[in-house]
Amino acid sequence: MDYATLLQLLDTTLRLATPLLFACLAGLYSERAGIFDIGLEGKMLMAAMASASVAFLTGSVWAGMFAGMLAALLLAGIHGVASITFRGNQLISGVALNFVASGITVLIAQRLFGQGGRTPPLAGDARFGPITLPLAEELRGVPVIGPLYAEVISGHPLLVYVALAMVPLTWWVLYRTRFGLRLRAVGENPAAVDTAGISVVGLRFAAVAITGILCGLAGAYMATALQAGFGREMTAGRGYIALAALIFAKWRPVAALWACLLFGFFQALALRPDVVEAVVRVKVPVPFLDALPYVLTVLVLAGFVGKAIPPRAGGEPYVKER
Amino acid sequence: MADPRYAIELKGISKSFGPVQANKDIHIAVPRGTIHGIIGENGAGKSTLMSILYGFYRADSGEIFINGKPTAIPDSQSAIRAGIGMVFQHFKLVQNFTVLENVVLGAEEGALLAGSLSKARKVLTDLSREYELDVDPDAVIEDLSVGHQQRVEILKALYRQADILILDEPTGVLTPAEADHLFRILKGLRDQGKTIILITHKLREIMETTDNTSVMRRGTMVGTVKTAESSPEELAELMVGRKVLLEVEKKPALLGKTVLKVDDLRVKDEHGVERLKGVSFEIRAGEILGIAGVAGNGQSELLEALGGIAKATGKVTLNGVDLPLSGKGADGRSRRAAGIAHVPEDRQALGLIMDFTAWENVAFGYHDAPEYQKNALFMDNDALRADTERKMATFDVRPPIPTLAAKNFSGGNQQKIVVAREIERNPDLLLVGQPTRGVDIGAIEFIHKQIVALRDQGKAILLVSVELDEIRSLSDRIAVMLDGQIMGMRDPETTDERELGLLMAGIAEGRKGEAA
């Protein structure tokens, strides 16, 4: 494999890792607050549909992005009501909302555009265009680093950089702010938070709302940056891969970045079986590459790659004890 | 306007949960700068009263005055603002946070943590110096001992500038040394002008530490006395309402051959900490061996190891046959097959499936017993229901409805179902843990009689109870446990409460070897 191919691969990795990263960080806020969310997939899908539709109708990608965030927030709100207010089963609620999203996105897109459940292709201001970082062209000549900067780092849509910026931001929020301290506490021992006079319900809803917003960005990126429009089931299990990445990263933000990049790399490889074959000198069937993130996650869950300890109060509705 | 000399004054507090009145017209006045004990039996309403004071429940009626001012306490936040700090029986700490983070949680200075943490570090240093509350601020909670975790809870309250500190059964989980340290801390706090409320059901603690004591009984406040002018006897009488001497009629023991022989039994918990540290004893046929001790000193682990629930090491023989202590054969089923029945300490968590019907619970642990099978494939549910009906009649379980779910029976009747199930197996060895915890007086007598009757049939019985009276009146021999070890064996005829208490506290030297 030559350097140019590698750069191409890394470039694709970054593009494919971005929605995973948004969704993974989304899940991180929710699960760190003790609310399991296997509905990341549904929220992304909903956001993708909403953002593509609104972006097409208004011609503004920004309007689309906000619509996507609102749509994902709506689903997050339902998940919150079911699992926080009514202390329902968080896993079942997530599964249910994924189905609702899977169906309703097609219904709405069909109603709006009548094109078999997809939106018309987006163009111009209805999409996020690539951003060339300063000095990208000037530095291209520098050996090794120059092309890396110009090809891989530079030239992505804005949301890629936003996603990357979310990593240190999330770390800072989690470990350096009052909100983060309380968020982590409520996922570990809500009774401690409650007796300290802080609202468990309020904190958890805040976390779930952040999850909604970040899933919204993930969906908006899928429909208006990675691709040009919405198509049915376009997230194709990315919500679950993000969940896998979250476990792989043991619910830590910086590790989440590496996990998402790794899983994004697998997805990039699956697009280039020829490269894989050239490197390992054996024909690797594409499905194996597709399955790799899931297999890795199972290995992590099994404790073969370090122990993944989820937040202690995760999945348990909080009931004040008598 | 109430008297401002009182840190807390409650007037006419009542609280009901459905038909159960937990607090009835409670009046209490706690002078500032004193340690005030609230004593009463389990279920007397102490915890409900304190929950009202900390904003967990709202009283149905009545008024709360803090420092003479009428104060509404609708939630914990208001309680904290009113200067009330609470140390719960089960700590409310975030296990993977540091001491500092736990102290700061909910009392942060601003949106960013750095300032709060450095301020708290300074305050903590001062507090530890002032009150013997030394804890490493950077230690992670799960690495700390129970005693240290409790200090963190106290620090949390003090950091929030609590003037009134409520401690709910604080010594239940402490070793005697830790408890002594706690009381020194509390006295120090009082001398600095803080008001302390100590909730307990242990008379000794009340006598040793409090200035005044209020006694609760069945939801009412039966009296407040100056501790120094009172006596344990008087308080006990107030608590129980009448002189009850738990006397169980029993004939002298007719000892048979050795049934259970335990040699150097050791149990480690999931963190690898040794909870049972080499226990050895024997029980003979027709004998009740009582295990006395403060809860959490290895009694539960002893029962679990013998009952096949916890893994153990050492050597245990039943009627001369080795019992496996780990791996194959070390489970509840094999133990039952070997002739051991087990009335567990926590009937709701272990002894019963609360959602199952009474008849399903009668099969619990014995669902593969031959008499409950119709054929090789199916269970005989009709036979089970009939057997349940019979057991319910014999043990006077009320209501005698086999199809009622276990959760719908009262505590005493739940316990009767468990006791009926286990005793009617006619075991060679019966393990009994806290047989009368949360059980009404009538049922207590009945259960005690059943245990004695089993002993008189020549069975061996291991009785674990934190109620010293129960141990003394039932046992033929008493072993006192402390910190996973047996401190000594005593004959109930020749020992007294004082001697047992000293042994439980680890003050007296145990006589080595067997008594009786």
Added chain:
Amino acid sequence: MERLPKWADVVLVPVVSLVLAALIAALVILAIGQDPWEAITVMVQGSVMNAYGWGYTLYYATSFMFTGLAVTVAFHASLFNIGGEGQAQLGGLGVALACLLIPWPHWTLALLGAATAAALFGAAWAAIPAYLQARRGSHIVITTIMFNYIAAALLIFLLVDVLRPDGQMDPATARFPEAAQLPTLNQIPGFDLIFTSNVPANVTLFIALGMAVVVWALLWRTRLGYAIRAFGKSEAAAKYAGISPFTIIMVAMLISGGLAGMMAINNVMGEAERLLQNSASGAGFIGIAVALMGRNHPVGVVLAALLFGFLFQGGAELGLWTKIPIEMRTVVQGLVILFTGALDVMVRMLLTWIFNLFRAGRAVKGAA
């Protein structure tokens, strides 16, 4: 607040959940500019008003009974098996291998062999998540989700690279031999009087109903079922009673996976007659809805499976005859799961409130 009477809890809670889901579905249909009444008419017409419709409704219901029972058995052991989809796909692999590799003399033997293979393959696919849960505490919900994706990838690989006959374009196995094809309802004497045209519902329906009885007897009449239910209610208590958590987790998941796998004799052997990609087509997930709706009781599961069979066939009719896309049924499926599984507390609170209103009303009348 008085509690709900038991009959209300058993009957009214699922019915009200269903009504709420239907109401929201109607709103969704209104919102996309269609007529809910027309929708329900088309659905009823196309699925239960004629034998042909029933032939499809029952075909779908058969699959859902298997997956619903699979989820039910796991639920009773307090395990949430979301892996029915993958287990059903593996079951399909078992059916395909059994039908293609062994020259069966008669369909009855083929059915027996294929059902066994389907159950074994499905159980095997559930065994790894079960083992990881029992021995290493890996959360079974996450591992079974992961195994769904791994199953999908595995089957794509096998169908594209291994099992696809030479010269065939689409990723699927060869067609099963004649002797391994199951009689459909229109080929069974007696039933052929009702089902006059070719329908996909086949003899597997009776096996599914039989399995419902087996599951009921297993859970409420056998020692194993007792142990499963006791473990599901309280793991600590089960240990006290000498019920081995490891055994129960393994056995319950193997049964669950086996049931999910057996679904394949309906769709793979009974209908498609060859193994296709994505053979389970979501039935594994619908099993969750069916189990929740059926309150984890085999009778409820059979009824709920029929309901979802109706929904599935009716939904397909919607896609054919109206402007409402076929995805409507996914929405309804999600809503039913949401109301019965996650908002059940809300439904119960609502009902309790209504009941108390009635009681209060009666009390006032009585006093007057």
